[in-house]
Amino acid sequence: MKRDRDDFEDDEKPQIGSSSRTPYTISHDTTTSSYPNSTTNQNPYASKNNNNNNNKEQDRFLPIANVGRIMKKVIPGNGKISKDAKQTVQECVSEFISFVTGEASDKCQREKRKTINGDDILWAITTLGFEDYVNPLKIYLAKYRDIEGEKLNVPKQQPMEQQQQQQQQQQQQQRMHHDQNSPNIPYNSVYSTANLITQPPFISGDPPFPLPFSQSSIQTGSLPQHDHVEDHW
Amino acid sequence: MRQPGAYSNLLSGGKTGPHSLPLARIKKIMKKSGEDVKMISGEAPIVFSKACELFIEELTKRAWAMTLQRKTRTMHKEDVAAAVMETDIFDFLVGLVSHTPNPSAPLES
Numbered sequence: 001m002k003r004d005r006d007d008f009e010d011d012e013k014p015q016i017g018s019s020s021r022t023p024y025t026i027s028h029d030t031t032t033s034s035y036p037n038s039t040t041n042q043n044p045y046a047s048k049n050n051n052n053n054n055n056k057e058q059d060r061f062l063p064i065a066n067v068g069r070i071m072k073k074v075i076p077g078n079g080k081i082s083k084d085a086k087q088t089v090q091e092c093v094s095e096f097i098s099f100v101t102g103e104a105s106d107k108c109q110r111e112k113r114k115t116i117n118g119d120d121i122l123w124a125i126t127t128l129g130f131e132d133y134v135n136p137l138k139i140y141l142a143k144y145r146d147i148e149g150e151k152l153n154v155p156k157q158q159p160m161e162q163q164q165q166q167q168q169q170q171q172q173q174q175r176m177h178h179d180q181n182s183p184n185i186p187y188n189s190v191y192s193t194a195n196l197i198t199q200p201p202f203i204s205g206d207p208p209f210p211l212p213f214s215q216s217s218i219q220t221g222s223l224p225q226h227d228h229v230e231d232h233w
Numbered sequence: 234m235r236q237p238g239a240y241s242n243l244l245s246g247g248k249t250g251p252h253s254l255p256l257a258r259i260k261k262i263m264k265k266s267g268e269d270v271k272m273i274s275g276e277a278p279i280v281f282s283k284a285c286e287l288f289i290e291e292l293t294k295r296a297w298a299m300t301l302q303r304k305t306r307t308m309h310k311e312d313v314a315a316a317v318m319e320t321d322i323f324d325f326l327v328g329l330v331s332h333t334p335n336p337s338a339p340l341e342s
Contacts, residue, residue, distance in 0.1 A: 059258070059261050059262075060265065062255070062258055062259070063255065066255070067289060070253065070286055070289045070290060070293075074290045075293065075297045078306060079297065081293075081308045082307055082308060082310070084310040085296065088330060091329055092313070093288060094262050096285065096326075097263060099266075100281075101266040104277075105269055109269060115273065115274050120277070121280045128322070129321065130322060133287045136283065141280055144279055
């Protein structure tokens with residue numbers, strides 16, 4: 001059975017140094033190198049990390065490892081994806097982001113708004129023909145907004161499993177909750193997601209017993225329902 | 234199967250958290266799309282993180298269908314290009330996937 005000589009399963013092969021990635025002038029049968037900075041293989045072009053053009057190029061695309069992982073999820077287990085296919089999809093994704101952002105940005109300009117928000121993205125995605133994505137995205141966004149809303153009601157020093165105490169404090173903070181019930185205030189902050197996205201889930205080994213006072217020594221900023229997002233996604 | 238690239242997260246300048254694509258990188262790409270893209274809310278990259286995942290999945294499934302037509306098990310760039318050509322909503326990608334291999338070739342009438 002004829003076997004493809006293309007490299008596959010290979011994410012660390014050094015890339016061409018120019019800012020234009022197509023067309024390739026090298027053949028596909030170079031052996032793979034497992035070290036991103038290796039210059040010992042036969043590829044005459046600069047390796048991935050020691051060239052300004054390459055760094056800029058990486059900024060233009062999502063990481064190929066992430067892209068490749070998502071691709072593999074939807075093909076059969078014995079399927080293979082060549083490196084050039086992954087790179088092409090990588091480029092397409094960036095083009096998709098630009099395309100949708102451009103539409104969303106135009107809409108904001110027409111409506112004299114300065115900040116592109118999640119709803120603008122949803123609108124642009126629908127307008128450009130990807131309306132099938134909208135329902136899953138709305139669900140995803142709603143979960144995220146739930147968590148952000150919870151985050152505003154719960155003091156930062158609470159660990160995840162002390163939910164009894166959290167509920168008591170939630171009742172105390174109902175007033176705050178009402179004040180912040182306006183749908184736009186929690187969501188338009190540009191950096192409001194910093195805590196959400198940069199912190200790993202907090203998993204404590206402490207036994208879950210209720211305390212009469214807040215644990216000010218534990219400053220995790222984590223969220224009681226943080227793991228809900230991970231369960232689904 | 235090799236581990237997901239630890240380097241990719243470092244290079245993107247941040248952790249991905251519960252989302253599978255790096256939000257900081259998404260934001261950079263958004264900003265590059267136009268001069269008038271200035272302020273981006275915190276949730277926009279989050280929406281894109283999921284939208285890009287759905288986009289990659291759709292493009293890959295369609296490309297795989299092309300791969301199967303070639304009766305092979307390795308997806309190539311040509312399969313992705315073919316999937317783009319036959320899908321209307323991927324029209325914006327046509328210029329990206331079809332490049333002339335020899336731009337200096339003389340054009341014939």
